[in-house]
Amino acid sequence: MAVELPSGTSRRSLRAILAELQLNRPEDAIALDGDIDRDIAEVRLIDSTDQLDEVGAGALVVLDRRLSHIADGYLMDVAVRRAVSREVAGLMLTAPEDAGVSLTARSMCRKSGLALVRLSPDRDLNTVLNVVAQEIADELHLTMERVRRVIDAIDRLAGEGSTPTDLATIGSSLLGYEIRVTTEPPEEGTELLAVPAIVNQPEGEQFVSARLSDADANTLLEMVLWRLAAETSRTAFITEQAERTNMLSVDEVLRQLLGASRETRDDLSPQARKLGIPVDAWHIVGRFELDIPQEGIADGLLAYETRERLARIALTTASTSGGIWHTAQEPAALWLLHSHHSSSPPRDLGLRVHRLMGSVLAALQHAVPNLRAYVGIGGVHAAMTGIAGSATEAKVAATHARSLRRANHPISFDAVGIRSTIVEWFGSPTVQESVDALFAPLDKVSQARRDETIEILGTYLDSGGSVARTAEAIHLHRNGVRARLQRAIDLIGVDIDDPDQRLFLHLACRAHRIVGTSHS
Incomplete structure (x- = not known):
């Protein structure tokens, strides 16, 4: 035999x-x-x-x-x-x-x-x-000959996408010694040689073999392990670059979809389909607003690389649950889009995604200790408009989590309460036009002045019309509050004593705080 x-x-x-x-x-x-x-x-x-x-x-x-x-x-x-x-x-x-x-x-x-x-x-x-x-x-001479065979075999396999296990099997067969792949480094003090399968991931998979009695042969065996690691790292780098290119393309299109107008969304539809985003499916969006610790990411490039790495981790973790997933980045936030092909989505889809966001969050925290994230999850909606609608809800839920200081606890839009009603109210085109008309006089001032005016009006109305409580909330003297409040009322031109106008102004300020409006 x-x-x-x-x-x-x-x-x-x-x-x-x-x-x-x-x-x-x-x-x-x-x-x-x-x-x-x-x-x-x-x-x-x-x-x-x-x-x-x-x-x-x-x-x-x-x-x-x-x-x-x-x-x-x-x-x-x-x-x-x-x-x-x-x-x-x-x-x-x-x-x-x-x-x-x-x-x-x-x-x-x-x-x-x-x-x-x-x-x-x-x-x-x-x-x-x-x-x-x-x-x-002549143990050393034979080892050198076998090392040459292993390296020649690896060179022949270059570019074929061999897995670490494939390479370990080939190395074991030609070298005559067992080379195993383990998921973590062996404990110190063991008689094992270990080399990270991907050289810049020392805590990941390892090529492991038993040490030999001959020191020179040991050195050659370690050289083989490093050659296996070099090929694994090269393959991983090529794969990662291809995935990164595709992810960045998807990221750009998805970011536009999340905030696009109806006309723009229609223009983006063909490109989105080409990149694998099934725009006609059912969609649910998650948003992670990240407070990343500044230790070790002092410069902008490193901060960008950190966000990109977190986006890959989030996408990889979410994808393990099956289905179609895409991600998009903002300077301080990540979006996750889950798409589901069917005539109607499963009843528990929202619950399943909510649980999964917890797993994604855990993976992000493992990668960046002390990370704080405010996580919002939108509802399940259909087609192109559903992507934008679920994204709006996810942003509302994340904002609500931040307002409650509930870091690292995913919140679904359905659990937000009165805010859901305000978002639905503001979602009406007629209401949006009325709100735009109400705040139209603010178009003449800076964005900061606009936001300050709406904020003081909203806080005043939230405080039941109490100048004292308003002053306490925004940390200003009462006289300063009265002066700013009067300038705001005069600028907008609203009769704050009229119940209908007062209610509409209050809802508009709440909508601005929750959803946000742009300075035309």
């Missing part, structure tokens, strides 16, 4: 020697019976069975061509008995494939574990002896 090297095989075992002899032709060396995992201490060529009394334990005994003719007779039984008594590891004889070998001798080999190997008649015995001698006496 042909011999394959399993995990943990020593290079001095008979199995390893057979694997070396079978490199060109498996039929050159066939194990017939016995244990081929025994280590070989020496190799001896004999031309008489009497010479078996001179060999030591663990020897591999090679019968010369003339002596090999005893294979099918009584003398073979005698040779096996003597070999067993001397604790010989294996016997090799030269014989054609169809030649018979004493059944008694083979039975004794099976019972005792003495390995019995048949060599092809055209195999040069001097070459066999040199291979075995080199294997058991």
Whole structure:
């Protein structure tokens, strides 16, 4: 039988020697019976069975061509008995494939574990002896040869996208030592060599192998592990770059979809479909407003890289649940879009996504300790308008989470309460036009002045018309509040004593705070 090297095989075992002899032709060396995992201490060529009394334990005994003719007779039984008594590891004889070998001798080999190997008649015995001698006496030389084979094999596989496990299997087979892939580094103090499969991720998957007794061979083994890691890292980099390019393209289109007008959304539809965003499906959007700790991200480039990394983590984590997911970034926020193909979405889709956002949040916090995020989840809506609608709701829910200081606790839009009513009210085109008309006089002032005016009016109305409570809320003296309040009323031109106008102004200020309006 042909011999394959399993995990943990020593290079001095008979199995390893057979694997070396079978490199060109498996039929050159066939194990017939016995244990081929025994280590070989020496190799001896004999031309008489009497010479078996001179060999030591663990020897591999090679019968010369003339002596090999005893294979099918009584003398073979005698040779096996003597070999067993001397604790010989294996016997090799030269014989054609169809030649018979004493059944008694083979039975004794099976019972005792003495390995019995048949060599092809055209195999040069001097070459066999040199291979075995080199294997058991010159460990470093053989390791270097195998290292070359591993590296050559990796070079041939370059660009084929081999996984770490694929590479470890190939390395184990050609090197003759087990190389495993583990999900985390081994504990310190163990007799293991370990190299990160992706060199810039020291806490991720590892190529691991047992240390060797020879220091030089150990160095070469570690070199093989690093070569495997280099190929894995190269493949991961190419894959990541392709995914990053696609993600950035999707990011740009999705960001436009989330805040686009009806006309713009229609223009974006073909491009969105081309990038894999199923615009006609059911959609639910999650928004993560991030407060990223500043330690270690002092410059803008690093902060951008951190956000991009978090976006990849969020997308990867969400995608494990199945379905279609896309992500988009803002300077301080991430969007996650989940799309579902069906005539109607599952009733528990919102609940499932809510739970999943908790898992995504945990993954982000693992990547960036002390991260605070205000997470909002929109409702389930259909088609292009559904993307924008769910995004608006997700933003409202995230804003509500921030107002309650509920960091790291996802909040669904359905749980927001009165704010949901205000958003629905403000979603009416007629209402939006009325609000725009109400705040139209503010178009003449700066954005900061506009926001300040709406904020003081809203706070005053929230405080039940109390100047004192308004002053306390915005940290101003009462006289300052009165002056600013009067300027705001005069600027807008509203009769604050009229109940209808007062109510409309209050709702408009609330809508501005929750949803936001742009300065035309």
